[in-house]
Amino acid sequence: MSRAATELAGDRLEDDELYLGLYRRMLLIRGFEDLVQSLFLQGEVYGTTHLYSGQEAVATGVASVLDERDRGCATYRGHGHALALGVDPQKLLDEMLGRATGINGGRAGSMNVNSPADRLIGCFGIVGGSIAAATGVALALKRVGGVAVAYFGDGAVNQGYFFECLNFCQVLRLPVVLVCENNGYGEYTPFEVVTAGPIRARAEAMDVPAQTVDGMSVWEVRAAAARAVAHARAGAGPAFVEAITYRFVGHSRSDPGRYRPEGELDRWRQRDPILVLRGRLQSEGVDSELLDGIDRDVARELEEMRDRGLAAPWPEPSRSPEFA
Amino acid sequence: MTGELTMPRLSDSMEQATITRWLKSPGEPFARGEALAEIDTDKATVVYEAEFDGVLGSILVPEGGTARLGEPIATVGGDVSATRSAVAETRHTAGGAHRIDFRTAIREALDEELARDDRVIFFGEDVAMAGGVFAVTPGLYETYGGERVFDTPISELALAGAAFGSAVSGLRPVVEIMFGDFLTLAMDSIVNQASKYWFLTQEQVPVPIVFRSVVGAGGRFGAIHSQMPASWLLGVPGIKIVCPATPADAKGLLKAAIRDDNPVLFFEHKRLYGVEGDVDGEVVPLGTAKVVREGDDITIVTAMKGVHDAVAAADALAGDGISAEVVDLRTLRPLDRETLVASVEKTSRLVVVEEGPITGGWAGEVLAVVVEDALGSLDDAWRIATADGPIPYSPPLEDAFLPGPERIADEIRMRRR
Numbered sequence: 172m173s174r175a176a177t178e179l180a181g182d183r184l185e186d187d188e189l190y191l192g193l194y195r196r197m198l199l200i201r202g203f204e205d206l207v208q209s210l211f212l213q214g215e216v217y218g219t220t221h222l223y224s225g226q227e228a229v230a231t232g233v234a235s236v237l238d239e240r241d242r243g244c245a246t247y248r249g250h251g252h253a254l255a256l257g258v259d260p261q262k263l264l265d266e267m268l269g270r271a272t273g274i275n276g277g278r279a280g281s282m283n284v285n286s287p288a289d290r291l292i293g294c295f296g297i298v299g300g301s302i303a304a305a306t307g308v309a310l311a312l313k314r315v316g317g318v319a320v321a322y323f324g325d326g327a328v329n330q331g332y333f334f335e336c337l338n339f340c341q342v343l344r345l346p347v348v349l350v351c352e353n354n355g356y357g358e359y360t361p362f363e364v365v366t367a368g369p370i371r372a373r374a375e376a377m378d379v380p381a382q383t384v385d386g387m388s389v390w391e392v393r394a395a396a397a398r399a400v401a402h403a404r405a406g407a408g409p410a411f412v413e414a415i416t417y418r419f420v421g422h423s424r425s426d427p428g429r430y431r432p433e434g435e436l437d438r439w440r441q442r443d444p445i446l447v448l449r450g451r452l453q454s455e456g457v458d459s460e461l462l463d464g465i466d467r468d469v470a471r472e473l474e475e476m477r478d479r480g481l482a483a484p485w486p487e488p489s490r491s492p493e494f495a
Numbered sequence: 496m497t498g499e500l501t502m503p504r505l506s507d508s509m510e511q512a513t514i515t516r517w518l519k520s521p522g523e524p525f526a527r528g529e530a531l532a533e534i535d536t537d538k539a540t541v542v543y544e545a546e547f548d549g550v551l552g553s554i555l556v557p558e559g560g561t562a563r564l565g566e567p568i569a570t571v572g573g574d575v576s577a578t579r580s581a582v583a584e585t586r587h588t589a590g591g592a593h594r595i596d597f598r599t600a601i602r603e604a605l606d607e608e609l610a611r612d613d614r615v616i617f618f619g620e621d622v623a624m625a626g627g628v629f630a631v632t633p634g635l636y637e638t639y640g641g642e643r644v645f646d647t648p649i650s651e652l653a654l655a656g657a658a659f660g661s662a663v664s665g666l667r668p669v670v671e672i673m674f675g676d677f678l679t680l681a682m683d684s685i686v687n688q689a690s691k692y693w694f695l696t697q698e699q700v701p702v703p704i705v706f707r708s709v710v711g712a713g714g715r716f717g718a719i720h721s722q723m724p725a726s727w728l729l730g731v732p733g734i735k736i737v738c739p740a741t742p743a744d745a746k747g748l749l750k751a752a753i754r755d756d757n758p759v760l761f762f763e764h765k766r767l768y769g770v771e772g773d774v775d776g777e778v779v780p781l782g783t784a785k786v787v788r789e790g791d792d793i794t795i796v797t798a799m800k801g802v803h804d805a806v807a808a809a810d811a812l813a814g815d816g817i818s819a820e821v822v823d824l825r826t827l828r829p830l831d832r833e834t835l836v837a838s839v840e841k842t843s844r845l846v847v848v849e850e851g852p853i854t855g856g857w858a859g860e861v862l863a864v865v866v867e868d869a870l871g872s873l874d875d876a877w878r879i880a881t882a883d884g885p886i887p888y889s890p891p892l893e894d895a896f897l898p899g900p901e902r903i904a905d906e907i908r909m910r911r912r
Contacts, residue, residue, distance in 0.1 A: 303660065
């Protein structure tokens with residue numbers, strides 16, 4: 172908290188080593204999504220996927236301030252949150268490929284991944300579902316000083332879940348951090364068209380402290396998340412963070428994103444969170460060679476992951492249990 | 496707990512102490528951890544907190560009086576007429592057999608499970624301070640405190656979501672969704688979160704939730720506070736559906752539901768709350784039907800209020816020389832196929848009595864099971880359910896709408912001709 176605060180005030184990142192780690196994590200998420208996309212096009216990943224490309228700074232920045240007691244609840248666009256929280260990328264990829272070695276044995280697929288051991292309660296396939304889950308997780312974590320983080324998009328703020336849970340968390344003073352990733356579009360629709368008033372005003376109306384931050388800057392996300400987590404952990408109830416971001420791909424695999432105005436994607440690509448962090452690190456004197464080395468390492472890891480994933484065994488149907 | 500309170504050891508060196516103030520009056524219930532009295536020792540004035548739940552009887556050492564360590568200072572238990580003592584009273588008797596109504600059976604189960612397991616929490620709309628809109632849960636908040644028993648906003652989505660999230664994080668929530676009709680609002684979290692998670696985590700993370708809900712018609716509550724939601728959820732793998740008919744089953748099944756490691760929908764028929772019966776406190780396993788009346792000529796399979804109607808019908812039929820067996824399903828999902836099939840193999844005739852629309856109801860599922868497993872034994876099989884229409888409000892309309900003992904007996908007589 173104090174470090175995050177000085178970081179905002181000062182001109183330098185508080186810890187280059189830390190940020191090199193975040194840089195690596197963001198590269199991994201981007202590379203993972205590119206790999207999933209390419210495997211999808213080859214027919215190796217099934218159904219649909221919702222990629223996190225462009226939003227990496229949000230999951231990475233928030234996860235960087237969480238501790239062992241905390242838990243995250245994410246959405247069907249959840250690969251980035253899973254990787255940011257520390258889910259093994261090989262196991263996550265194997266899950267996409269439907270293999271027995273997947274993080275959920277091939278049962279969950281892209282949209283429903285969970286890994287409680289990695290603090291990821293789950294990714295929830297219904298808009299707003301992550302907020303519901305985090306509400307209850309916070310109810311339990313209150314006993315141990317933990318904080319539950321709900322990640323959701325701008326589209327979720329018009330769901331009943333959002334209003335009910337925000338109020339529920341506030342009156343019960345539950346330790347929840349609500350992270351709204353405003354990427355400008357609810358599925359194919361610009362959020363302003365379907366959302367009355369500013370998003371953060373909804374939290375402010377319930378006296379929930381709210382911040383709006385540049386979701387393309389991992390250090391700004393980190394600082395805002397640190398303040399929000401401190402508020403929640405202190406027993407003061409929920410805190411709200413709206414991160415302004417952008418997805419570099421369509422809503423899902425079946426969406427080419429043609430509804431976006433000409434030039435919008437290109438403008439946002441100039442604010443690519445990975446390039447933004449790279450530029451910042453370079454300006455602080457981090458050697459470009461070092462950064463290039465990380466780029467090469469991650470690319471090689473992903474290449475190996477791809478090969479191992481495609482060679483992994485399929486699950487046995489007989490191992491699905493009977494349900495009551 | 497009955498007996499007496501003795502002067503506690505409040506400091507290492509104390510031999511006697513003076514009671515400066517009693518914080519409870521005779522007849523007042525107290526919960527473990529609640530302050531009973533202020534006591535002056537040789538070192539300081541300390542608050543004496545109860546070590547168990549009980550009701551204060553007579554005060555033996557008045558304010559200003561002194562007692563030696565271990566000497567009795569008050570009695571515990573005795574006759575208490577105040578309604579607030581309901582929980583404490585319950586706990587005096589819960590161990591042995593006793594006669595109580597259905598409503599009290601539910602409260603006893605909740606009380607005993609809250610006492611037994613610190614992970615159990617209970618929340619819903621008006622369940623804590625007010626004690627429930629059907630007066631089922633008074634006293635629990637007073638006994639267990641607001642961290643474990645609490646009121647919520649009128650927000651069924653949030654309630655169900657909070658139940659799911661807390662269940663997968665180590666608690667064992669019991670949630671009251673006031674009327675079963677409101678389950679539609681909670682459905683997403685039940686169907687898409689709670690019922691799936693055990694599977695999606697490869698049986699690593701259980702989801703121990705009980706959703707309690709008041710269901711059923713006959714209360715003049717109209718179309719949207721009288722429905723039977725069981726069939727809406729019958730086709731959702733991963734949840735269990737419990738439908739008790741008697742106080743003993745209400746208590747025994749609710750205890751089993753709270754101890755179950757995955758989601759259970761627990762339905763309480765609003766017309767049964769006043770029904771009395773003997774309760775011994777035994778846990779009743781989920782998924783077991785019960786033959787509540789033996790017979791040879793026909794099997795009547797039913798649940799909840801239908802059990803009482805079927806027994807009344809069986810009594811009437813006995814006068815006509817027809818011996819009807821009544822099977823109380825008690826749990827609709829999973830169905831106890833064995834008990835069903837064994838009964839039909841004996842009687843070779845089956846009528847399923849369901850309170851709920853005939854199309855898509857659970858009665859059809861019972862018929863399907865019997866056809867699959869006992870077709871060769873079957874001479875007749877049919878359903879008695881409600882018409883495919885919403886439940887009317889007006890008493891004559893609602894009474895005509897519901898299958899009662901007369902209709903059950905009449906149809907059985909007619910089909911035998």
